[in-house]
Amino acid sequence: MSELEVQADFAARAGQPGRPRRLGVAETAAGVLALFLLVSAVAPHLVAPGDPLGIDPLSAFAPPTRAHVFGTDESGRDIFTRVVHGTQYSLVIGAAATAIGLGLGIVLGTLAGMLGRVVDFTVNRFLEVLFAFPGLLLALLFIVIFGPGVATATIAVGLSTAPGYARIIRAQLITVRSAAFVEAATVLGRTRWQILLRHILPNTLAPLFVLATLGIGQAIVWAATLSYLGLGAEPPTAEWGALLSAGRTYITSAWWMSFFPGLFIVLTAVTATVLGRSIDSRMRHA
């Protein structure tokens, strides 16, 4: 085959419906990492059998070696064990916060998109007020009122992502509302609620799946930020942001204490983004 023919063949295959595109290196790596993170979250003892809180003062501040691949912290706790056991906090916080944000976004977006002008106007102005604050500031405000902790941090991150989702859902809903099949359903005499539940929402929510995958990555970073600031998980809990914060004190003498938790936060966020984009492009091509 000539080069031109190869390109043509590739283009034809890529455009062919039903035939899966080949997985890229990034996607494969993201898949493997996602699997590793899931196992770490569900069964951390399979990956790191040690006790994440077990101290060993005499081997404190040990740099990465074969015995402690990520080194040890100021109390001689194994950083690898702590990072692996911390996965569950980060993933649960990320997923729960995204669920809260998305759930609230769906409610607000549907209200605005379905209940006429007055409600639409009110919800929109409310969302604009929320948009005036940076998301993290909104989360901080919530924590100041309700006190720090894992639960409040999760809700706070969820709340602060909700306005973005609500906007997107409202726009999507308005587009779908004027589609031909909705008109057809109206003509067929379906009630408003039937149309909403059976025709509009399913077509509105599908694209949100991609957004949610991307959102989990962002939520994990935000939750880690809050813990880093001392407003999320409390020490000695092995949450990544809290680990990063604890390591910062010793950053000039024990870089591994903050490097590895930081690396995991970055990798997780990148994994979520790569997977989200991949799903997105597949759905577009499907």
Place this chain on the structure above:
Amino acid sequence: MRRPAPTRRLLAATTGIVALGLLVAGCTPTDPNEPVGEPRNGGTLTYASGDAEPSCLDPHVGGNFPQALVSAQYLESLVSRDDAGQIIPWLAESWTPSDDGLTWDFTLRGDVTFTDGTAFDAAAVQANIAHLQDPTTLSSTGYLALGKVASATAVSPTVVRFTLTEPDSALLESLSQPWLAMESPAALERSQDENCASPVGTGPFIVQSWVKQNAITLVRNDDYVSPPADAGHAGPAYLDEVIWRFIPDSASRYAALQSGEVDVIDNAQPDTIVQAEQSDSIEHLDSPRPGAANRVELNSGRAPFNDVRVREAFIRSANVDDAVSSLFQGTATRSYSALSSVEATAVSNAALFDYDPSAAAKLLDAAGWNESDAEGYRVKDGVRLSVEFPVSTNQSIPAEQSVFEQIQATAKETGFEVKLAPMDLSSWYAALASNDYDAVSAPYTKVGPDVLRILYHSDSIVPAPSGYFANLAQVSDPEIDALLTTAARTTDAAERNSLYADAQNRILEGFYILPLYDQQNHFLLRSNVVGLRTLPTVAVPTLYDAWLNR
């Protein structure tokens, strides 16, 4: 054991060779311990504090350590203390107590003026004592220290008479503290806000400006004449100007020192001290604070620590030695005393604080905590053996919070569930005020052993109007009360010391406290800062003798 990384060894070796080379070349790196020639005038020194920025620069108001740190540069006290712990003259030249100990006459220096031009005289002292005792000043530390002072009256321009309600063996120690320093009576006449922003004293520097959340600028007092008797020189300070900055983050503070952006930092972290000791360009000044040692106080006022056996079990189950050696890396020494090691009267008893989990287990069995739940914690009558431990993150450096985490981990092996709750200062005060704690660590600085009365006399369980009480172990022992009250009235030094020794032994043997180490007070300074020392009163640095060798 931790070994230095190869790169660090290489670095140390290289530094050593370079240092040797410089030595051979006859150009020694600067070191404050070696003669460095004549002090030079001029220059600006930048000090970066890790303590909270005070809300008021007048230490009469409130009275905490951050205020003492900065006010020692512009305010002075009636007396000071030398390295041996003896009281020495400062603004007061001499003093004579009456035979009954109820009247003290202080003779003042006659040549001192406040930096606003007001004369320092007996009337000024009278005004200062009145200011401290005025409830609207909201003084806490100074107010408590003057508890037995009924009045201070000017007898002549240079003699002021203190009248006491009962003999006070701690009067001179109290007056030596920066929280009882002398301020211009004319300046005190201003509103409190104004005086907080620019207090006026007799010290070697003058507060020129204060940009909140940023820095305080101090300039030299060219008319300065009144250094304490143990100062390194006479006349005005060497430095033209001092910039007093606040950098709360310890890593940033150390980075600023390394880069030369600042010349002196306080609250140095153990790992940076170890690094600095291997460096030629940074020096370490260690000056533990007087008063109480840092300790964990066990609340004997409620279960489970109302039982002495449970208190002893907790102390025996906490492996503090390993925690201190790993976290402080040799920069702090374990304490077995209620008092700081700088107090000559401190009594130490290491045998009471051995780490002994099996003895702890037996004590818990004997105290009725003989069942265990699924998580391995001891249980009695269906209640888990839990210890609420609120931690003030503003008052503990990260290494200390890690010590608490290690105590939590080792005490768990014996069956204690230690619940560490890091919180900001106001939540922490609230937890203490509502008696919602079993263990707590609260620093307390006071010159001399009288701090024992404040911390362990049952009177101190009664909260002050602010809601705070200093006896956080809630020690209520008539015998300890009697010893402390008598000691505070006893002016004979030997008799006083023996009373304080008895009281300390009773406190230690009652297992009310778990001593950790002296209140850490480490400064790091660039090697070209010469002559910096701390005042032996409460170990705050004084920049009066300091000069820049550059």
